[in-house]
Amino acid sequence: MKTLEDYNIDLGVLFKHQELIDVPSVVDSVKETWANRTLTQVNDSVVRLGMVEGEFHWHKHDNDDEFFFVLSGRLFIDLEDRTIELGPNQGTTISKGVMHRPRAPHKTVMLMVETSNIMPTGD
Numbered sequence: 001m002k003t004l005e006d007y008n009i010d011l012g013v014l015f016k017h018q019e020l021i022d023v024p025s026v027v028d029s030v031k032e033t034w035a036n037r038t039l040t041q042v043n044d045s046v047v048r049l050g051m052v053e054g055e056f057h058w059h060k061h062d063n064d065d066e067f068f069f070v071l072s073g074r075l076f077i078d079l080e081d082r083t084i085e086l087g088p089n090q091g092t093t094i095s096k097g098v099m100h101r102p103r104a105p106h107k108t109v110m111l112m113v114e115t116s117n118i119m120p121t122g123d
Contacts (some may be wrong), residue, residue, distance in 0.1 A: 059122025
């Protein structure tokens with residue numbers, strides 16, 4: 001299984017409460033084709049910003065649901081029996097235990113909301 005470093009996933013929280021979060025600046029600072037930045041923590045969850053192009057690997061989260069919301073581009077989330085296609089301003093929640101594979105044919109920017117203890121690369 002690939003690691004956090006393979007996808008450039010940073011689990012450190014970038015912004016404290018009451019601090020301005022400038023999404024375009026974060027996006028502009030990332031040059032990799034697959035990277036996640038943890039923007040902020042909200043109670044027991046985190047909000048992550050993903051800048052993605054290409055395929056993630058098949059994985060699941062045994063104990064955690066995961067919410068995806070596309071800001072720009074197009075995200076496909078392959079499930080075992082179908083594919084969910086998300087465009088700008090569209091989102092979906094993947095239930096815990098469901099095998100899935102996010103992929104983006106072109107650069108896509110998305111928000112993810114998930115528990116702070118989730119392992120983004122899967123269980």
